[in-house]
Amino acid sequence: MPRIAKPLVFAACLLPALHLAAGAFQLGGLSLGTDPVKLMLHTCGRWTLNFLLITLCMTPLRNITHGVDWLRYRRMFGLFAFFYALLHFSVFLLLDQAGKLHAVGHEIVKRPYITLGMLALLLLVPLALTSTAKAQRRLGRRWTRLHQLIYPVALLGVWHFWWQVKKDIREPILYACGLALLLGYRLWKRHQSTAPVSVARFARTDGA
Amino acid sequence: MRRARNPSRTIVPSDITPQARYMSRRSLLAGGLGLAALQAIGRFSRPAMAETGAEGPGALTFTRNAAFSLTETPNSYRDITTYNNYYEFGTDKADPAENAQGLRTKPWNVTVGGEAEVTGSFTIEDILKPHPLEERVYRLRCVEAWSMVVPWIGFPLGDLLKRFKPTSKAKFVEFKTLYDPKQMPGQRSSVLEWPYVEGLRMDEAMHPLAIMAVGLYGKVLPNQDGAPMRLIVPWKYGFKGIKAIVGIKFTERMPRTTWALAAPNEYGFYANVNPAVDHPRWSQASERHLGGSLFNSRRPTLPFNGYGAEVAELYSGMDLRRYF
Numbered sequence A: 001m002p003r004i005a006k007p008l009v010f011a012a013c014l015l016p017a018l019h020l021a022a023g024a025f026q027l028g029g030l031s032l033g034t035d036p037v038k039l040m041l042h043t044c045g046r047w048t049l050n051f052l053l054i055t056l057c058m059t060p061l062r063n064i065t066h067g068v069d070w071l072r073y074r075r076m077f078g079l080f081a082f083f084y085a086l087l088h089f090s091v092f093l094l095l096d097q098a099g100k101l102h103a104v105g106h107e108i109v110k111r112p113y114i115t116l117g118m119l120a121l122l123l124l125v126p127l128a129l130t131s132t133a134k135a136q137r138r139l140g141r142r143w144t145r146l147h148q149l150i151y152p153v154a155l156l157g158v159w160h161f162w163w164q165v166k167k168d169i170r171e172p173i174l175y176a177c178g179l180a181l182l183l184g185y186r187l188w189k190r191h192q193s194t195a196p197v198s199v200a201r202f203a204r205t206d207g208a
Numbered sequence B: 001m002r003r004a005r006n007p008s009r010t011i012v013p014s015d016i017t018p019q020a021r022y023m024s025r026r027s028l029l030a031g032g033l034g035l036a037a038l039q040a041i042g043r044f045s046r047p048a049m050a051e052t053g054a055e056g057p058g059a060l061t062f063t064r065n066a067a068f069s070l071t072e073t074p075n076s077y078r079d080i081t082t083y084n085n086y087y088e089f090g091t092d093k094a095d096p097a098e099n100a101q102g103l104r105t106k107p108w109n110v111t112v113g114g115e116a117e118v119t120g121s122f123t124i125e126d127i128l129k130p131h132p133l134e135e136r137v138y139r140l141r142c143v144e145a146w147s148m149v150v151p152w153i154g155f156p157l158g159d160l161l162k163r164f165k166p167t168s169k170a171k172f173v174e175f176k177t178l179y180d181p182k183q184m185p186g187q188r189s190s191v192l193e194w195p196y197v198e199g200l201r202m203d204e205a206m207h208p209l210a211i212m213a214v215g216l217y218g219k220v221l222p223n224q225d226g227a228p229m230r231l232i233v234p235w236k237y238g239f240k241g242i243k244a245i246v247g248i249k250f251t252e253r254m255p256r257t258t259w260a261l262a263a264p265n266e267y268g269f270y271a272n273v274n275p276a277v278d279h280p281r282w283s284q285a286s287e288r289h290l291g292g293s294l295f296n297s298r299r300p301t302l303p304f305n306g307y308g309a310e311v312a313e314l315y316s317g318m319d320l321r322r323y324f
Helices: A005-024 A036-065 A071-096 A101-109 A112-129 A133-137 A141-147 A150-164 A170-207 B025-030 B032-045 B075-082 B095-099 B123-130 B157-163 B258-262 B308-316
Strands: B061-064 B109-114 B118-121 B134-143 B144-158 B174-178 B197-200 B212-214 B230-232 B245-251 B286-289 B298-300
Touching: A005 A071, A036 A071, A036 A150, A036 A170, A036 B230, A071 A101, A071 A112, A101 A112, A112 A141, A141 B197, A150 A170, A150 B245, B075 B212, B109 B123, B118 B123, B144 B157, B157 B212, B212 B308
Parallel strands: B061 B134, B109 B245, B144 B286
Antiparallel strands: B109 B118, B134 B144, B144 B212, B174 B197, B174 B245, B212 B230, B286 B298
């Protein structure tokens, strides 16, 4: 993999945010349309989900393709999921709710779909904080356990999306299917690997 | 919200439209001379401020109804014609502007039936001919908690309905949108039950604020906004404003309505704008007003969308939490 690949991927991940920013400042003939706040909310929300799913693709891709080192990109994608989730929440707080904290608090408590989204964002925080190589080393096996939080986060995120759609649920269904596939793959893998392992262990104790 | 003080309580439709125009079926169907003569009477009795608002193709002749209009600046023509909820042409707000251009609004027929003396199929020309057009700048509040201000061109719904002489059994009026999946690609998906149906109680329908709109910004209604004729009931959520109407039926029982059928716990028959009754999933206490600044778009939602002084009495004694 050429050395330039990673910076290129990084720049590509920033494109949705840059596109929104250009629209907000009406650069290059871009605009955010009639309902700019909603467009920003939905764009950031969608990219949060996209990056969560992309992050979850890395392990299966590694297993399937062997050759390419997909895990080199996993942390970056995960952090971009957090970045877009934070942007999503900031647009909600500062633009949609005009920075009125009590109104936001009220909405978070009262609207179940917002409660789910908020919970997902909060669960992402420890993952972002422990995303460094140092933290990974220090936490050891606990790091892996902790970062399995991405599974509930992705579930909450898709649920949050599904729940706020008025009627046309085709898009949330698409995300739900993608997530089901990725989680299903892990369950299948675990089933595959645990079954022989436990038999082997059993055999070993039996033989001892 | 600034709004012209409004003597509407004392205005009844017959003040606006001469009695002569409430036509029987005979004159409605007569066409030609008869209609022209009646229209001449109408013209003569119209206020002197008649004017043509827009120029070029599709320009309509109308008068401005200041008493029924907001003083607020309307949203841009672009906003109003590119941000539409019109699931017959797709569920995205930008879909209708793209997909509705092929809709043929000529010829167009409207079937009138049910509890009325005058029933049958009428051409849109027969439907519209006797009605002088007015401009009314109304607030539009979507159930999704956004709002716009729209300069509609139309005429009082009550004036139209009276021409069909509803009988004493007519307690409600039902409206139906065209069903034609070839022209309306959204109808090929089952996101809603087609055709779209809506309804009003007769006293709501006869209220002078309820109009049939045929234009906006002085021009013929673009297809994505409901051409050739759509309903506007400004104190109700936008989904009551059924578009591309092909059927009007007077009924004794409350008609079924599309969104109430789709999610009865979320959308009711009345659908009056009410900041005190939330949508089960989101708040209706405030709304994002479109077309303004990125930072200060949220404003409080008003009971009956700000038309409470005119319409609240229609619902006196009703539990609006129950009849949402």
